[in-house]
Amino acid sequence: MQYQHGGDVYSYAEGHGGALPTDLSANINPYGPPESVLAALHDAVAFCGRYPDPYCRAARRAVGAREGIDPAWIYPGNGAADVLDRLALVLRPKTALLLAPTFAEYERALGACETRFHALREDEGFALTERILTDLSPAPDAVFLCNPNNPTGRAADPALMRKIAAVCEKNDIWLIVDECFSDFLTDEARHTLKDLLPRHQKLVLLRAYTKMYAVPGVRFGWCMTANRDLIEALYQAGQPWNVSVFAQACAVAAAGEAAFARDSAQRIAAERAFLRTELGARGLWVCPGEANYLLFRAHDESLAEKLAARGVLVRDCSNYRGLARGYYRTAVRGRAESAALLAALDTLNEGGMDGWQKRS
Structure with a gap:
């Protein structure tokens, strides 16, 4: 049985001795619940x-x-x-x-x-x-x-x-x-x-x-x-x-x-702008989204698995009709979680695994 959505930290924990990942596969407000x-x-x-x-x-x-x-x-x-x-x-x-x-x-x-x-x-x-x-x-x-x-x-x-x-x-x-x-x-x-x-x-x-x-x-x-x-x-x-x-x-x-929602939307917009800029600076194509997640494309079709091995979960979007392997979605969360994703990408690149960079 294959789970088709994000947020499955349970399967990750089962395979990693109970350890929980940085979960960017589910789009949840990082500032809640109130x-x-x-x-x-x-x-x-x-x-x-x-x-x-x-x-x-x-x-x-x-x-x-x-x-x-x-x-x-x-x-x-x-x-x-x-x-x-x-x-x-x-x-x-x-x-x-x-x-x-x-x-x-x-x-x-x-x-x-x-x-x-x-x-x-x-x-x-x-x-x-x-x-x-x-x-x-x-x-x-x-x-x-x-x-x-x-x-x-x-x-x-x-x-x-x-x-x-x-x-x-x-x-x-x-x-x-x-x-x-x-x-x-x-x-x-x-x-x-x-x-x-x-x-x-x-x-x-x-x-x-x-x-x-x-x-x-x-x-x-x-x-x-x-x-x-x-x-x-x-x-x-x-x-x-x-x-x-x-x-x-x-x-x-x-x-x-309602005020909590308005404040959260403003804060997340700032974090989204930061993350979109940083992903783009690493050569990834990033969709100009306006919600609390970003769709991006990488050349590496197994990037999600490689990031998971480094404790970061993103959503592999290849099962969406109209998208192919190489499309991923990341939640927009706090700066620390974004830093974890960016550091994992940089580690992969430093190790010579630069296939995630933008297609030429």
């Missing part, structure tokens, strides 16, 4: 003797207040992946349009759906361009977009996203936009499509507190849509109590930490 979130998780222990609220009332109220939307437009889940699976089960699109590369869970969740792919190009910096508008005809049943995209980190031009939304609304296409990394944008308000929800009944936005609040082990995500029939269908599509008392308490606390 104290309020940790305190809420601790206090939630007292409620383990009862079933969690199946409708997550307190969490939905808190998230709704934070997002400025009706809590009735929120469906909460056991992480965004849980919500994604339920969406695929309820919508059952016969045809869907995805980006390539993008988050692999969309394709997995869609299963036997006829899937078309819009190819992002390196010579365009893997940016989403108006080329995608031609792929909306003939109209698919659903379009899944990740903004900022994973693994490229590119945020789409807001005007283009609104063009896409308008085409989808006109042609009765479900538009599912994964905004799980949008809170790492320093200009998040420009990019979200929340204001379109009231009039676009087939618009669904995915969000999660996993990354910004550094709680991947807690699992809280949600979708936002004004389509009340869809919300009800999502509740019916799986087991009740899918969000634990811990996750619900975490969501209430995290929703009150």
